[in-house]
Amino acid sequence: MPDDFRVTGTAGGWAALASAAKHMLRSGKPVGGARTLLKLNQNAGFDCPGCAWGDPKDASSFEFCENGVKAVTWESTKKTVGPEFFAKHSVSELRGKDAYFLEGQGRLVHPMRYNAATDHYEPVSWDDAFRLIGEKLNALDSPNEALFYTSGRTSNEAAFLYQLFVRTFGTNNLPDCSNMCHEASGVALTESIGIGKGTVRLEDFEQADAIFVFGQNPGTNHPRMLGDLRKAALRGAAIITFNPLKERGLVKFADPKKAGDMLVGGVNISSHYFQVKPGGDRAVAKGLMKRVLEVDREAGGGIVDTDFIAEHTDGYDALVADLDATDWLEIEAQSGLRRRDLESAADVYVKADSVIFTWAMGITQQPGAVDTIQTLVNLLLMRGNIGRPGAGVCPVRGHSNVQGDRTMGITENPKPAFLDALDKSFPITTPRAPGFNTVEAIKAMADGRAKVFIGMGGNFASATPDTNFTEAAMARCTLTAHVSTKLNRSHLICGGDALILPCLGRTEIDIQASGDQMVTVEDSMSMVHGSAGINPPLSDMLLSEPAIVAGMARTTLREAEIDWNAFASDYSKIREKIAESVPGFERFNERIRGHGGFYLGNSAGERRWLTEGGKARFCVHPLAVSADTGEADGSDSIFTLITIRSHDQYNTTVYGLNDRYRGVKGERRVLFINSIDIKRLKLSNGDVVTLRSCEPDGRERSAPGFRIMEYDIPEGSVAAYYPETNVLLSVDSVDVRSGTPASKRIPITIQGGI
Numbered sequence: 001m002p003d004d005f006r007v008t009g010t011a012g013g014w015a016a017l018a019s020a021a022k023h024m025l026r027s028g029k030p031v032g033g034a035r036t037l038l039k040l041n042q043n044a045g046f047d048c049p050g051c052a053w054g055d056p057k058d059a060s061s062f063e064f065c066e067n068g069v070k071a072v073t074w075e076s077t078k079k080t081v082g083p084e085f086f087a088k089h090s091v092s093e094l095r096g097k098d099a100y101f102l103e104g105q106g107r108l109v110h111p112m113r114y115n116a117a118t119d120h121y122e123p124v125s126w127d128d129a130f131r132l133i134g135e136k137l138n139a140l141d142s143p144n145e146a147l148f149y150t151s152g153r154t155s156n157e158a159a160f161l162y163q164l165f166v167r168t169f170g171t172n173n174l175p176d177c178s179n180m181c182h183e184a185s186g187v188a189l190t191e192s193i194g195i196g197k198g199t200v201r202l203e204d205f206e207q208a209d210a211i212f213v214f215g216q217n218p219g220t221n222h223p224r225m226l227g228d229l230r231k232a233a234l235r236g237a238a239i240i241t242f243n244p245l246k247e248r249g250l251v252k253f254a255d256p257k258k259a260g261d262m263l264v265g266g267v268n269i270s271s272h273y274f275q276v277k278p279g280g281d282r283a284v285a286k287g288l289m290k291r292v293l294e295v296d297r298e299a300g301g302g303i304v305d306t307d308f309i310a311e312h313t314d315g316y317d318a319l320v321a322d323l324d325a326t327d328w329l330e331i332e333a334q335s336g337l338r339r340r341d342l343e344s345a346a347d348v349y350v351k352a353d354s355v356i357f358t359w360a361m362g363i364t365q366q367p368g369a370v371d372t373i374q375t376l377v378n379l380l381l382m383r384g385n386i387g388r389p390g391a392g393v394c395p396v397r398g399h400s401n402v403q404g405d406r407t408m409g410i411t412e413n414p415k416p417a418f419l420d421a422l423d424k425s426f427p428i429t430t431p432r433a434p435g436f437n438t439v440e441a442i443k444a445m446a447d448g449r450a451k452v453f454i455g456m457g458g459n460f461a462s463a464t465p466d467t468n469f470t471e472a473a474m475a476r477c478t479l480t481a482h483v484s485t486k487l488n489r490s491h492l493i494c495g496g497d498a499l500i501l502p503c504l505g506r507t508e509i510d511i512q513a514s515g516d517q518m519v520t521v522e523d524s525m526s527m528v529h530g531s532a533g534i535n536p537p538l539s540d541m542l543l544s545e546p547a548i549v550a551g552m553a554r555t556t557l558r559e560a561e562i563d564w565n566a567f568a569s570d571y572s573k574i575r576e577k578i579a580e581s582v583p584g585f586e587r588f589n590e591r592i593r594g595h596g597g598f599y600l601g602n603s604a605g606e607r608r609w610l611t612e613g614g615k616a617r618f619c620v621h622p623l624a625v626s627a628d629t630g631e632a633d634g635s636d637s638i639f640t641l642i643t644i645r646s647h648d649q650y651n652t653t654v655y656g657l658n659d660r661y662r663g664v665k666g667e668r669r670v671l672f673i674n675s676i677d678i679k680r681l682k683l684s685n686g687d688v689v690t691l692r693s694c695e696p697d698g699r700e701r702s703a704p705g706f707r708i709m710e711y712d713i714p715e716g717s718v719a720a721y722y723p724e725t726n727v728l729l730s731v732d733s734v735d736v737r738s739g740t741p742a743s744k745r746i747p748i749t750i751q752g753g754i
Contacts, residue, residue: 047521047531049075049153049506051222051650052397054202054525057596065223066256070648070655074486075505076535079106081487086112086121095492098668099462099723100654103486107502109539114498121491121500126543126551129481129499134555136452136479136497143170143431145451147441150176150410151458152399153506155519155531157574158545159401159408160582161567162456165553167409167419168428168560172435173450176410177458178402179438181361184369184738185395186406191370192377192617194610195603197403199392200356201525206231207390209352210238212345213270214281214376215362215744219249219661220647222360222396226253230267238348241270243362244278244642245672245719246712248661272345277336278640278717279745281363282372282624284342287331289379290323291346303350308384312607315618319378322620334623336714354390355380360398362642365744370737371621378618386616387607397524399651400506404522407582407600412437421581427561437739438464442731446473453495454552455482456545457503461490462652462723465741466731468701483548488652489723504544508533512547513569519546520575520592522600528585529597546571637680638694639673641746643722643729652723662711669703671750672711672719683752685710691720694747695730703727718750 048068085105091114094102111129112121124132137146148166150159166174178186186196193199205211205228218225230253233239241250250273254266276284296303309316328339335342349355357376363369377386377393385391397403409418412435419430436444442464444450453460453474464470474480477495484491485505491498504510510517510533518532543551550568553560567574572589579588584600591598603609609616646668648656657666664670671689678685687708693701703725713719722743733742 046506046533047400047529048072049400051224052152052400052403052524053222053224054523054527055529055596056202067220067223067650071650072507074103074653074655075107076507077106078538080109080538081105081107082109082539083112083123090119091121091492091494092119094487098654099489099652100657102488103653105487107505107538108484108487108500109502110541111502112500114494116494116496121498124499126541129501130551130555132497132499133454133479133481133552137169137556140451144173144435145449146171147173147175147436147444147450147453149438149441149453149455149458149460150174150405151456152177152397152402152405153457154405154410154545155401155521156404156408156528156578157519157571158456158549159405159410160578161546161549161574163409164422164426164562165549165557167422167430168426168553168557168562170431172412172414172431172433173441174410174412175436175438175441176402176405177399177438177463178406178411179739180463180741181398181402182364182395183437184364184735184740185359185373187738188370188373188377189393189395189604191611192374192619193386193393193604194608194616196406197526197602198394198524199386199602199605200394201527201599201605202228204356204390204392205229208232208237208354208356209390210240210348210355212349212355212357213239213241213243213250214357214359215243216358216360216396217243217245217247217249217644218396219247219253220645220649221398223249225396226269227255229253229269230255233267233269233271238271238352239269240272240274240345240348242274242276242281242284244275244714244717245644246273246275272348274337274341274345275712275714277334277714278362278642279366279368279624280335280337282368282375282621283331283334284337285372285375285379286323286326286623287328287335287337287339287342288346288349289319289382290326290328290331291343292350292379292382293320293323295347295350304382305384309381312384312609313381313616313618314613315620318620319618326623330623349379349383354388355383355385356390356392356394358394358396360396362744364395364735364740365742367733367735367742367745368621368624369735369740371619372624374619375621378620381616381618387605392605394524401521403524403526404520404528407522408578409582412440418581425577425580439731439734439739439741442466442470442473445476448476451477452479453477453481455480455484455490456549457483459488459490459652461493462488462726465726465729465733465743466701467723467727469731483545486653501548502539502542503548504533504537504542506531506533507535508537508542509535510544512544512571517544517571518592519571520597526600526602527597528592528600530592544568546574637716638747638749639677640717641691641725641728641748642717642719643725643743643746644719646721649721664709667707668721669706669724670709670720671706672709672713673750674713674715674717675710676715677718678708678710681750681752683708683750687752690751691725691728692749692751693728693730694749695728695733697730697732699730701728701730718748
């Protein structure tokens with residue numbers, strides 16, 4: 001392992017329990033909250049509104065993590081935001097508040113319409129809100145002037161109904177949160193192995209001999225993953241981590257549900273931890289492959305799986321030629337790692353019979369992300385590590401149903417077969433031209449090509465890049481409408497007309513005309529689960545997401561021969577149509593009642609390659625452009641900024657102002673930086689600085705008031721929380737093949753003083 005590898009603290013443990021208790025008390029419903037948690041991720045309960053990590057086959061009564069507690073108590077609070085709140089606070093006043101204040105006010109409980117004359121939101125009836133949406137949509141010159149955004153919290157049923165409404169209206173403008181996170185994974189994997197999803201199931205983590213973790217922080221972003229890594233470490237599996245920051249959860253973890261862990265202080269997770277430069281992961285993969293090839297040649301064969309390669313792949317000879325031509329000095333320069341370290345990691349890979357590669361935003365939110373992911377896949381293919389037990393790819397999705405939404409057709413570029421199925425199942429003719437992805441949607445609002453924005457959940461203004469540009473673009477719309485549970489920044493960026501449409505939360509009972517309803521979600525392992533809330537709705541003015549979609553569709557598509565009311569009154573009817581239209585969902589209503597839901601299947605996991613040539617593809621790419629620091633304006637060093645979440649945060653939702661795992665208390669404008677860089681800048685730990693963007697477009701972007709904090713991060717690299725730093729990222733700075741914003745590689749300078 002690296003010479004400087006050391007344990008720096010323990011994730012989970014007693015502090016996690018204390019944090020969970022604090023958030024339950026703050027919700028105002030500590031007893032009810034405890035009862036609610038016992039139904040979290042259970043077969044007769046509701047799916048966590050947080051991350052999409054898979055559930056075990058035999059769920060206990062405690063299948064939740066600290067951040068799951070935060071998500072559930074945040075949603076099931078007794079605090080409300082209704083007409084009285086908006087009468088008291090103007091939109092201009094609320095724009096001056098931070099995310100923690102806005103969402104901390106409680107649940108939205110009444111539909112509201114913005115009055116520009118008074119600068120206040122005012123109550124509106126549901127009928128009038130739907131009527132306004134229909135009028136604005138039907139007044140457009142083309143359906144393509146409307147945008148329909150979706151967040152990953154939306155259920156399968158709501159997502160399917162939403163895309164049906166949008167395509168019946170006549171557009172594929174369905175940008176979604178996938179465009180900003182794992183779009184690169186989907187593009188890369190579809191080209192390489194024929195399916196844009198991970199190939200592993202949860203039980204594969206029980207059989208892997210080695211697990212390679214690239215660019216992710218499960219301790220904060222998907223903490224239940226740590227439980228499976230813990231089990232793997234305890235049985236002797238090697239866990240090799242490549243990540244710029246030394247993250248506590250990947251060093252040591254104490255499962256709060258395990259008394260032994262609590263007594264001894266936890267379990268060591270990573271057997272090897274390498275602090276790669278931001279953007280250096282492609283060089284890492286090439287270094288590992290060069291070593292595998294070298295060992296295979298020295299052994300006279302038997303290391304590279306030539307039988308698998310011959311039967312299942314194309315392009316191996318080109319890969320070998322590329323590796324032979326790649327220089328170790330360049331690999332070291334771009335990865336920031338020594339050759340001997342990469343060789344030691346490769347030797348672990350060589351000795352392991354079954355290997356999983358798992359990654360998240362640290363890989364996908366980079367320039368050249370698709371090429372990097374395909375290079376990682378090449379390494380797995382070299383030894384046949386896809387399509388057998390304990391091996392495969394595992395892109396860890398973020399929000400609870402972001403993968404399911406894509407399966408349901410939430411995409412700006414749908415496959416023709418899916419559209420054909422819709423046309424067959426419904427009396428419609430679907431549009432075939434691709435729509436706008438998220439970045440394209442921002443630009444379309446900015447230049448007037450898009451005039452109506454409807455958001456099914458999420459916080460578009462805060463989640464997207466180039467904050468000032470994006471907010472100005474949204475404000476140009478004739479209508480902005482948001483389906484939400486909590487107040488957020490996006491509600492305050494109003495078009496000519498603006499609506500807030502409050503919906504039921506995942507924890508709440510959903511009663512429609514046919515009785516209690518259940519929705520479904522799909523996790524990162526392609527398992528489909530049922531979810532039914534257990535708490536009474538906080539207000540009788542809340543509607544479910546399917547009911548809101550049906551209401552918009554009724555007033556917009558008066559001549560469509562679709563019974564929207566029937567779908568809203570009985571979600572099983574939506575599932576019947578899903579079963580007709582989406583492969584893998586046959587007998588949907590029957591199968592979802594089974595214990596633990598059902599597995600959708602995975603073609604690459606079965607070694608069926610749905611690629612153009614019918615085989616898995618070795619996709620060869622040159623090394624990435626170097627991420628070395630340089631000089632800006634002849635004086636200030638350029639740093640690579642990585643945007644990250646705090647531990648008291650999920651996506652753009654800020655639960656608190658602390659980051660326990662990184663030692664931050666009571667603040668968010670913090671810049672994590674190496675001690676050597678602090679000295680080089682002639683600054684001191686605790687100084688306040690301004691961050692200035694060095695994006696190629698040359699536009700002035702700055703973020704003032706960040707406090708310097710010494711941290712274990714490679715020289716030349718810094719990290720800070722988003723959405724506060726999204727203002728620094730150009731809307732044009734994306735991975736060109738997937739359109740994913742390059743949030744993990746923003747060039748900036750650091751200037752002393754506010």
